[in-house]
Amino acid sequence: MGLMTAPENVINEINAIVGPKGVLAGADAEPLLHELRGWWPGRAGLVVAPASVDEVARIVRACAQAGVAITPQGGNTGLVGGQTPQNGEILISMRRMRTVRDASAEGMTLTVDAGVTLAEAQEAAVRIDRLFPLSIGSEGTCQIGGVISTNAGGVNVLRYGNMRELVLGLEVVLPDGEIWNGLKSLRKDNTGYDLKHLFIGGEGTLGVVTGASLKLFPRPRERVTVFAALSSPEKALSLLSRAQVASGGNVTSFELMSRFSLGLVYKHIPGARDPLTEEYPWYALIEFSSGREGALRGEAEAILGEAFEAGEILDAAIAENEAQANAFWHLRHVISIAMRPEGAQAKYDVSVPVASVPAFLKDAGAAVERAAPGARIIAFGHMGDGNIHYDVLQPEGGDRAQFDAAEGRIEEAVYDMIDRHRGSISAEHGVGLARRDDIARRKQPAEIAMMRAVKAALDPKGIMNPGKMI
Ligand SMILES: Cc1cc2nc3c(=O)[nH]c(=O)nc-3n(C[C@H](O)[C@H](O)[C@H](O)COP(=O)(O)OP(=O)(O)OC[C@H]3O[C@@H](n4cnc5c(N)ncnc54)[C@H](O)[C@@H]3O)c2cc1C
Incomplete structure (x- = not known):
């Protein structure tokens, strides 16, 4: 079935599910259609903020039956455009699902709604004298559902791992509207495929994450x-x-x-x-x-x-x-922020094996100089994880249009060096719209085929965040 913009009867049904408090319009809805930098402006058929797992499930079921597409959204801090509906999808904002469901000091676990912000999750851990270690610059705004769906990293990955390593269990509304209650707090569970990992880093393409059980650690003194x-x-x-x-x-x-x-x-x-x-x-x-x-x-x-x-x-x-x-x-x-006044930039979120960072920096520097002579390189980031934010600035006093024209060459140069060092073209920011075509070209055909098979198996109608990631 081809995807369609929501017809009036579906809009009415969703309005009835969430009630007046759950429908966002005008100035309340507008900011959710634009990510921070104003790239990829969005268009939604309807913007809703359900208040419970049950409401999310009923919305998704209504959309699945009618073949209407959905874009889940957390704190809207993603950097690759995954959270922005492009073609009149129903935008499901998780901002009203903000309950801390359980916190166990002895079990070292925290169970929260997906709309709880990362900072609120950290604070909930502190209240029981424990640490939830994920820490990123957007933590006051980004949500647990968002950091799970992007498998966020940040500054403490070296010691505690990225989000994938911090999730014990998930509750997810699947693309047909069924609720999967995988909210276990088990440290060990060898009973077949570990399905939660499909949704961690899944960027909303396989379901809506509604709750999560997370690992806690002793607080540093x-x-x-x-x-x-x-x-x-x-x-x-x-x-x-x-x-x-x-x-x-x-x-x-x-x-x-x-x-x-x-x-x-x-x-x-x-x-x-x-x-x-x-x-x-x-x-x-x-x-x-x-x-x-x-x-x-x-x-x-x-x-x-x-x-x-x-x-x-x-x-x-x-x-x-x-x-x-x-x-x-x-x-x-x-x-x-400091690089913005310096002119046009091409930005890459590179990871290579930790021991290859010095060689990558040398090789990529030479390759970028060949592709765009005089371009300036800003290299910084999580060396301990082999994750370098590798930004290329236009030459000082150079012509912006000339630099823009060279961007394709710069990208190929950086990507070729990432391939040479067996790295990744997106270490922690994800794929979304920004890197979708790049992974199709750069990943092994067998990997892309497996990703497509998973997507087709879980979301046969293709209603979950269409056009993103794959
Ligand atoms: C200042 C700043 C600093 C940052 N620093 C880092 C950093 O150090 N490391 C890092 O990894 N990232 C960083 N980011 C990127 C961003 O904050 C993360 O990608 C974050 O994980 C996104 O969370 P969010 O709730 O805002 O998700 P959104 O931006 O709303 O969504 C991101 C993706 O997840 C999907 N999604 C969101 N919620 C759900 C849900 N409940 N169910 C299913 N899908 C969902 C969306 O569809 C979209 O594809 C930074 C961003 C900013 C602005």
């Missing part, structure tokens, strides 16, 4: 944040390895930043200040954390001392208090 100067990414790799081994696994984050990236921060962000007195080519922002109080700072100082002796670091500052630690992190978080 001490943190030490270090801003270290380095001569090269090779030295960063040695330092990362040293810090992980010597701290006994206490490295929570390890972020790499080039001088050029930070130079733009000092140039464009008011109040941003270099923690060190001299300039160096590369920097690492390292966070150590421990469940015990008292010993961590001494351990971190000893590691830095050894790294200095081994020539891995050239200088370093250790945050004296939380405000200083936040100031170090601020430098890292505003790099994306």
Whole structure:
């Protein structure tokens, strides 16, 4: 059956399911049709915010019967356009499903509605003196259903894993409107295919996630944040390895930043200040954390001392208090903002094996220079996960139209180097609309065929978030 825009009788049926409080229109609906940067403007047949799993199931059943398409939406912070309806789909916003259903300190689990924001989930864990470790820049707005559907990463993946590793069970409304209650809190369950993993990173193409059971951890009692100067990414790799081994696994984050990236921060962000007195080519922002109080700072100082002796670091500052630690992190978080005044950019969210990061940076730099001579590279990000945000800026004072014309060549150059190092063209932001055609070209045909088979098996009418991902 071809997909259709919702006819009046379906709209009326959905309106009746959610009631007046659940229908968003005008100024309430408009912001949900645009992602943050204004790319991929959207068009929805109806924007609804159901209040319960039962309401979601009834909406999806009505849509399935009529062959009407659906786009699920969480906090609308996704960076690849997956959350924006393109052709009059029914937009299901999860913003009214915000109940923390259960929190167990002994079982170390948290069970929440999908519309609970990531920050609210973190706070719910703190209330029982536990940690929910996923942390990303959009955590005040993005929702648990969204971070599950995009398999979000962030700054603590090195220690705790990405979202895929933090989910114990899911509740999902399937594309025919049936509710799958997979909300188990089991640490072990070897009874066949682990179906929750289809929905984690599924970008709303296989169902609507309505609830999740999550893993919690002991809360760290001490943190030490270090801003270290380095001569090269090779030295960063040695330092990362040293810090992980010597701290006994206490490295929570390890972020790499080039001088050029930070130079733009000092140039464009008011109040941003270099923690060190001299300039160096590369920097690492390292966070150590421990469940015990008292010993961590001494351990971190000893590691830095050894790294200095081994020539891995050239200088370093250790945050004296939380405000200083936040100031170090601020430098890292505003790099994306600081590059905006510099002109046109092509952005890539690359992952390669951790040990290949230095070689990738060298190879990709040379390939981009061949594709667009004079283009400036801003490389920064989660070195500890092999995930580099690799942004290419137009040449200083260069012609924007000329740079735009070179974008295809730049992309091929970066993607070819990712392939050479057996990496991924989307480490943590997902596929959505932005990378859909790219994965079709770059993934193995057998992988694409398996993805299509899964989609056809679970969503034979193709109503769930059509046009996204595959
Ligand atoms: C400032 C900033 C910093 C960021 N930092 C990071 C980072 O460090 N790491 C990272 O990985 N990402 C990061 N992101 C990207 C973004 O925040 C994540 O992709 C986040 O996981 C999206 O969650 P959301 O609730 O906003 O989902 P949305 O943007 O609403 O949706 C994203 C996708 O998930 C689907 N979806 C949403 N909710 C559901 C549901 N309940 N059921 C089924 N499908 C659903 C949508 O259809 C869409 O395909 C950042 C974004 C911003 C703006």
